[in-house]
Amino acid sequence: MVKNWLHLARFLETLVSMISLAQRMDWIKPSATLAMTAKAIALKAEGQDVISLSAGEPDYDTPQWIKDAAIQAMVDGQTKYTPVGGTSLLKQAIIKKLKRDNGLVYEADQIVVGTGGKQVIFNGLMATINRGDEVIIPAPYWVSYPDIVSLFEGVPVFIECPIKNEFKLQPNQLANSITPKTKWIILNSPSNPTGCVYSKDELLALSEVLRINPHVNILTDDIYEYLLYDGNFFSNILSIAPNLYGRTLIVNGVSKAYSMTGWRIGYAAGPKQLIKAMTDLQSQSTSNPSSISQAAAVAAINGPHDFLNEWRESFSKRRDFVLNELANVPELQLIKPSGAFYLYIGCKGIIGKVTTQGNVIQNDNDFCTYLLEEHGVAAVSGDGFGLSPYFRISYATSQTNLAKACDRIKAAVTALRISR
Ligand code: GLU
Numbered sequence: 001m002v003k004n005w006l007h008l009a010r011f012l013e014t015l016v017s018m019i020s021l022a023q024r025m026d027w028i029k030p031s032a033t034l035a036m037t038a039k040a041i042a043l044k045a046e047g048q049d050v051i052s053l054s055a056g057e058p059d060y061d062t063p064q065w066i067k068d069a070a071i072q073a074m075v076d077g078q079t080k081y082t083p084v085g086g087t088s089l090l091k092q093a094i095i096k097k098l099k100r101d102n103g104l105v106y107e108a109d110q111i112v113v114g115t116g117g118k119q120v121i122f123n124g125l126m127a128t129i130n131r132g133d134e135v136i137i138p139a140p141y142w143v144s145y146p147d148i149v150s151l152f153e154g155v156p157v158f159i160e161c162p163i164k165n166e167f168k169l170q171p172n173q174l175a176n177s178i179t180p181k182t183k184w185i186i187l188n189s190p191s192n193p194t195g196c197v198y199s200k201d202e203l204l205a206l207s208e209v210l211r212i213n214p215h216v217n218i219l220t221d222d223i224y225e226y227l228l229y230d231g232n233f234f235s236n237i238l239s240i241a242p243n244l245y246g247r248t249l250i251v252n253g254v255s256k257a258y259s260m261t262g263w264r265i266g267y268a269a270g271p272k273q274l275i276k277a278m279t280d281l282q283s284q285s286t287s288n289p290s291s292i293s294q295a296a297a298v299a300a301i302n303g304p305h306d307f308l309n310e311w312r313e314s315f316s317k318r319r320d321f322v323l324n325e326l327a328n329v330p331e332l333q334l335i336k337p338s339g340a341f342y343l344y345i346g347c348k349g350i351i352g353k354v355t356t357q358g359n360v361i362q363n364d365n366d367f368c369t370y371l372l373e374e375h376g377v378a379a380v381s382g383d384g385f386g387l388s389p390y391f392r393i394s395y396a397t398s399q400t401n402l403a404k405a406c407d408r409i410k411a412a413v414t415a416l417r418i419s420r
Contacts, residue, residue: 027150032143032384036368040378051405053393054378056192058259058315058341062296063307066258069299070292078295082288085279086113086267090294093301094267098250101225102236106269112278113297115289117223117253117266120278122148124219124249124268125184127277129154133183138169139386140344142192142221146386154183158386163335163346167194167387171205178209184217185210187237190224190339193385193392195319197228197339200235207241218248223266224340226257226308229316232338246271256340257308258300263293315341318395318402325406331413341396344382347389353416360419364389375412377405 033056040052073079085091091111098104114120121144129135131153137145139158146156159177161167174185187206189198198206210216218237225234238248253266268278288294319336322343326332331349353361355374361367368381368391382390395402 024151028147031147033380036378036380039372043372043378048376050372050376050378051397051401051408052378053395053397053401053405054380055396056342056394057261057396058256058311059396059398060259060311062259062263063300063303065303066260066296066300070263070296073292073295078291080291082291082294084283084288085275086111086288087291087294087298089298090267090301093298094269097301098269101234102239104236104238104245104250104269107272109272110275111267111269112275112282113265113267113289113294114278114282115266115286116255116264117221117251118144119264119282119286120251120253120266120268121145121219121221123278123281124251124270124274125149125154126152127274127281128217129183132181134179134181135183136174136177136185136216137386138167138186140167140191140193140382140390141186141386142188143380143384145186155181157182160387163333166196166335166337167191167344168196168198168202169206171209174206175209178213178216180215182213182216184219186219186221188221188223190227190234190337191342192224192340193342193380193382194344195337195340195342196335197232197337198235200240203235203237203240207237207244210237210244211241214247216247218244220248220250222250222252223256225252226305227312227315227341228339229312229319230338234339249274254297254300260293260296260300263290263296265289265293265297315396318397318399319343321399322393322395322402322406325403326409329410329413332409341394343393343395344385344387344390345393347382347391350413350416351389352419354419356415361416364391367391371409371412374415375408377408377412 036054040050043050091108094111095106098106125148129152133154134157135149135154136157138161149156159173161169228234249268249270251268255261333346347367350361355370364381365383368379371377379391379393382388
């Protein structure tokens with residue numbers, strides 16, 4: 001009896017002493033991509049037969065010479081703090097890369113290395129956004145852009161980019177969305193979640209609009225730079241419009257190119273005063289990114305890149321396989337993207353249909369829940385990416401998994417009936 005009272009008293013105490021959260025926590029939600037990936041992992045751990053097409057990461061292992069460089073760094077005692085914004089060796093490797101691949105010239109104080117591309121974007125926006133500043137985000141977009149903007153009391157301004165435009169922002173849409181409060185536009189090509197790629201001409205047309213709006217800064221997220229197919233080449237807006245150099249922040253990293261998602265190394269190149277501000281922020285939050293990961297990133301960026309030919313060939317084959325498998329499902333709408341490893345699949349045709357359990361599929365979120373719970377396929381619903389009704393799948397998984405997943409998706413769609 002006494003024990004029960006004690007339990008009750010402790011429980012009441014926990015309720016009273018609950019730490020209240022800051023208001024800004026109401027403005028964000030957990031990353032939809034990471035949430036779905038975690039859910040799929042948890043279901044698998046419970047022994048359920050789930051194929052995960054939700055994780056945005058290559059299924060290859062990190063190449064051996066990159067791992068060797070990390071081991072060597074540990075053996076050599078590179079296990080201490082480094083300069084907050086990255087080692088000088090890594091900055092030099094990035095400078096060389098930007099010249100080699102993009103024809104762009106930067107100095108060491110124009111580079112900052114952070115704990116993944118996400119942290120670099122976070123710091124870049126934190127360092128620049130004042131309450132009410134607008135950030136133009138073409139939709140569909142990567143799930144984290146709007147939440148990061150909202151955290152700093154900025155206003156995400158979404159521009160819907162329909163499938164008929166290959167989900168790409170049109171110059172007139174951009175021109176019509178710019179206001180005196182526009183601080184940034186975020187560009188991401190190849191795109192997450194669509195895989196679509198802006199051509200040189202398309203970037204040139206956008207740059208013309210930006211040229212006459214000198215108060216708009218450009219954040220270009222180039223993380224999928226090396227993953228382009230069908231003979232397409234990557235272009236950064238700065239290589240096409242060098243006049244934007246003073247107001248462009250390039251974000252990139254080693255996660256996707258070298259299959260190093262867990263090593264957490266991203267970087268930015270941009271104007272000195274902004275890079276300094278981002279570095280200062282980092283000095284008060286995470287300090288330097290992992291010294292060992294930085295050493296590995298040097299080996300990755302300076303090392304051979306021919307292995308990517310094999311990866312690209314394999315990714316494009318898997319993309320074609322899925323497109324072919326799902327082509328005859330009339331309820332689904334697909335286009336063939338030229339980059340990254342995602343397909344953004346329209347599912348308007350299934351909205352309003354009823355599952356065998358009697359549940360009506362009201363939106364893409366319902367469809368993804370149904371797909372996961374009743375057919376064992378994890379995909380991320382379009383609402384997290386700002387354009388519905390769609391769902392994103394990553395085809396960076398084995399051919400066997402893809403074949404099974406496609407069969408399950410087809411079975412899931414076929415099993416739905418029209419509601420009466
Ligand atoms: N960028 C990847 C994705 O979209 C990794 C997860 C994340 O950080 O969003 O799935």
